[in-house]
Amino acid sequence: MLEMAAASDRDPFGDLPEELLSRVLSFLPAEDALQTCVLDTRWRDLWMRLTSLLFVFDGPTFPRYNRFQQLVKLVICLRGDSPLVRCEIDAYPDDGPENTFKNTRLLIDYALACEAEELIVRAADIQYDLPVFDVPLSLISQHLKTLHLEGVNLDHSALNFSGCLVLEDLRIQLCNIRACEISSMSLKRLCIAEYCLLPDNVRLLICAPSLISLHLEDFEGLTPFLENMPLLETAYVSLKDGCHDFCHKNRRNCDDPCCGCHAYPINKAVLLNGLSNAVKLDLIASPKMFLYRRDLKWCPIFGKLKTLLLSEWFTAVGLVCILRHSPVLEILTLKLDNTEDIVGATGAQETKTQSFVCACIKSVYVECEEVDEGVLAVLNILSTCGILRDQISIKEDPRTDSDCKLAFSISSIHCQLLPPFLNICLSRDFNK
Template sequence: MAAASDRDSFGDLPDELLWRVLSFLPADDALQTCVLDTRWRDLWRHATSLLFVFDGPTFPRYSRFEQLVKPVIHLRGNSLLVRCEIDTYPDDEPEDTFTNTRLLIDYALACKAEELVVRAADVKYDQPVFDVPLSLISQHLKTIHLERVNLDCSDLKFSGCPVLQDLTIQFCNIHARKMSSKSLKRLFIIDCCSLPDIVRLRICAPSLISLQLEVFEGLTPFLENMPLLETAHVNLDGGCHDHCRSNRGVCDNFVCGCHTYPVKEGVLLNGLSNAAKLDLIALPKMFLYRWDLKWCPVFGKLKTLLINKCFTAIDLVCILQHSPVLEMLTLRFDNTENIVGATGAQETIEQPLTCACLKFVHIECEKVDEGVREILNMLGRFGILPN
């Protein structure tokens, strides 16, 4: 009907809806709508999302990125942005630099973007990885998502972003000794990030309420006090360097990970001690949780806890003794050899244990073997009956 009447088929739709449609289009597709008429040109200029994400073979993506950056900046002017997503590509000239990418990031910040996504596009394996400019300064930026980039700075200060709330670091190389933000509420370091292996990354985020740390290469970060923390998920996988090669927790090999543990303070659990919900997962050879428990952190707000087979029965009792309001406990393991196999310190298990608030105990396992029965008996001695 619109074609027959020579009318714009979208002419009756409100601007707000068309802005919404444009927000889902990559930069090149969105820009092409400007040829329709002057209304579309104005709509594109005032769209609040800018997506430099390209499909297709490698070369067209790379070439199109370089062609679009300066024209888009020129034509959009200073219209406000809410979200900017960038797949970065190295410049053709000068070789192996990211001038256009940095120009685009500066433009997004100048347009008061609230969310910035930067990922290094997988162009060629021999291309350099983009180094994120760490002097990000914005009074409006609330969310940063970094993927496949370098964070090459001794101190990752986000003081220039006073309203930053969400930070996701994924597949990145982190070379910093410290990461700090007074406003940050949610932090995710995930998916094979490379962390320092000589000096631990110290994380200072006093306003943090949610933390996810898993599948990384290097030393486990040191967590400073997080008084507002509510939930945390930590998984120490095979890339974590906090393990003992002898599988004993301490050995005579001074290059082993067991000698990187600090002498005068813990690493993780003290920083997590204010959380109401914790998932603590690791391979059995990872001794960090066990080492941290020697500092007797008190989990005064902890209500929900999930642990796996990296904890021994003695570790479990220690946690229960220091979790006065725990309501739900989940034990997850495919075998019970580690959790019941610890020797000595029987007196720890025999110490009084009161779990007045504990309502549910779930044991997730492939089969109820002798180890599971031993755990059930141990819990039963304290009046704890699993479901």
């Protein structure tokens, strides 16, 4: 068929609708899409009306600086001010020791001038392992709805998006954030993930009163301070090894002045107050992270919270405190890989005097390696809070395939360890 079309000088795609051809062009890198202009005037007109530009290259196919500079100038000159919906840019350094990124900045300004609604800027996949491109503070547009930054520097005292009146989605990945504040009145979804570097001498303040979704994980530095988010619906916060909010000596009165525990606020919570309006909340941390536990001193009422997931960072008293402050909680999931620190010397006794009834709880899911003494202590706590035996399900996920360990778990659970008032439904994945 292609041979017949070539013999007749007929465009083999001539019968396809323009909507389909435009859709195909939108997936091509800018250089490939631009080359279609030589086919005929129809292709040129289609390219000029494209609302999506992709300056995306991998290492082997990335053009040399001169070619990249020429491509940028051609695109800007030929397209003019035609409106853009989406623009994706691999930040590419100019030749020379200073790495000025002049053409990358030119592309960013061009995309904003064309009223782009979605802008993605990432470090080019070439020889750089660390962020080298400093994103300009002039990322201000009254049309920008989505901004995705990856592998770049945000070297500003504050990331103030008040000029982006319709900005709703902000995603920051693998970035070096040197700002002390991120603020936006319109932002609805915020994600900071994949090993971002946050300040370690001051807490990043997040001020986003319209936020409905927050995702915060895999960062290095101090945990951000969250201001009130009255519209928040879902939040996922994970404090792992990169987080600096842990005590090297793991004690309340640490005498090491350089320890991260001394950066905690004196009279206010860092996270929990800002998350108090969430409907669905995941609070993940390794046991050494103290931040959630200290926040509980100022624990707010989670008046809308219906679904809650906790890892093993809490103590017995802390778990009771959270349940007491979650009056409409319906589903609780506890991931208990390490239960050594959950119950302290007086934790079990203190919970007895604080017992109450969780009136709205429908289901509790406990995920653990095995039902050990720590898990049983948690189950006892739940029972003192009025959670019935048929509301609790346990899923064991042994880290070994040892038949002996499984046999011990089964016999221990059913014959010795479980209190008589708890009838637990167990499920195991023997293939893991």
